[in-house]
Structure formats: structure tokens, C-alpha cells
Amino acid sequence: METTLIVLAVIIGAPLIIALFLSKDYGVEAETVVNKRSENVFNYIRYIKNQELYSKWVMADLEMKREYRGADGSPGFIYAWNGNNKAGEGEQEITGITENEKLDLEIRFKRPFEGKAYTSITTQAVEDNKTRVTWKMTGRNNYPLNLMTLLLKGTLKKDLEISLNNLKNILEKNQTTVPAKSL
Structure with missing residues (x-):
């Protein structure tokens, strides 16, 4: 019994x-080149x-309720x-735009965990018909949730890469809806 309690204490206590x-701050980044x-x-x-057409996160639950406020873009x-x-619950807000260069967003999560993250998507001409797209995400997980950062960073990076690959495929196949599709 005593050994079991010690093992249990180590299993629970060691991660804490x-x-x-561990750092409470995290950052991930992925990029692709779109032709x-x-x-x-x-x-x-x-x-x-x-x-809705390229973000792995937005596409995670096709049945989720969506609400839009303000002028998209x-x-x-x-x-x-x-x-x-x-998919949970939350919202994202466009907090800044640098024309033809950068889109800044603040993401506010409500469920399953409360928190904030900041993303930016930048575009940079590499050649006349080639554009580097970089998607960054930063945030903060307070103790003890900062332990999840070890697991989240790899998953978040992979999700960004999948989303950017989706974006690349859509844009290169001319399957665009610019301006945003109307509802």
C-alpha cells in the first residue's frame, strides 16, 4: 500500500x-509558397x-454554430x-491589417479551456507569381496548463501546415471566393 501511494504521488507530482x-509562453510557425x-x-x-475552406480548425466541426459581426476583411x-x-467555443477578431502584407488576429477561447492566442498571417512576394505565406501563433498557458505546451506545439504546427497546404491547393486551382463568400 505504501509503495502504491509513493508511485501515485510521483505520477501526479512529477508533471506538476x-x-x-517550463515556459508559460509558446509560439509556432509554418510557411508555404503559393504559386x-x-x-x-x-x-x-x-x-x-x-x-471555412482551408483552416483545419474551422473545418473541425461542420455543424458548429457560427456568428459574424462587422465587415469581414x-x-x-x-x-x-x-x-x-x-471545436469548442470562442471567437477570433481581426485586430490589424497591413495591406498586402499582414493579417493580425486575436483568438479568444471559451471552451474547453479559456485562453487567448494571437496569430498573424503574412504574405511576401518571392517572385512575380510566387508568394511565401507564413502563419504564426503565439500564446500563454499559465501553470499547470503550461505542461500542455509540450504536446500542443507539435500539434499546432502540424495543423498550421495542413491549413496552409489546403490554402495552397485552393489558390493554385483558382477555387477562390474573393471577396469572402456571402452568407
């Missing part, structure tokens, strides 16, 4: 002790409703969702 020494003009790529990603636009346990 490790979490004390399209930079302006065309940016004019597609600036519309958050288009994420402009600072202040909010896309809110409420879905199953995989």
Missing part, C-alpha cells in the same frame, strides 16, 4: 514539478469567412463559433 520549470501573386493571396486570406470583424468538444 516539471511544469514549474500566385502576393496581392491575390492576401486578398483571399484577409477574409476570415474563407477559413476589416479590423474589428469577429468570427465566433460554438461547436462540439473538438
